[in-house]
Amino acid sequence: MSRDIVKVHARLYGRGPTRAKTIWRDGIVCCVLEDVFTTAERVLVGGGHFEEVRSQRIAFAEQVGPLLRRAVEMSTRHYVDAFLSQISKDGVISEVFVLGDHVGATELAPPSVAVGDRSSP
Numbered sequence: 001m002s003r004d005i006v007k008v009h010a011r012l013y014g015r016g017p018t019r020a021k022t023i024w025r026d027g028i029v030c031c032v033l034e035d036v037f038t039t040a041e042r043v044l045v046g047g048g049h050f051e052e053v054r055s056q057r058i059a060f061a062e063q064v065g066p067l068l069r070r071a072v073e074m075s076t077r078h079y080v081d082a083f084l085s086q087i088s089k090d091g092v093i094s095e096v097f098v099l100g101d102h103v104g105a106t107e108l109a110p111p112s113v114a115v116g117d118r119s120s121p
Contacts, residue, residue, distance in 0.1 A: 061085035
């Protein structure tokens with residue numbers, strides 16, 4: 001699962017986190033991504049503009065949430081009922097997925113939204 005989430009970040013940001021770890025327990029999937037900032041974001045955070053970077057990252061997570069949800073659904077074979085994302089000033093992101101009912105392998109299709117596609121994912 002970590003690999004799939006990292007791929008989404010890398011594809012859409014131009015670079016992915018350097019470390020990722022995912023824990024799946026009791027219907028909760030938590031993925032922690034480290035060293036996520038781009039060079040431009042590091043400059044902004046260093047200049048005291050973390051809140052602006054954080055706002056942009058949260059907006060990004062809301063936009064690509066369906067891609068991340070689908071990646072987790074494909075890996076776990078469970079629907080994702082809720083998705084939460086947060087980022088720290090240290091460049092660590094937590095992506096949390098609350099799983100719902102189990103689904104069969106044939107019910108889910110892989111994510112297929114292209115970068116720059118303005119339709120909803």
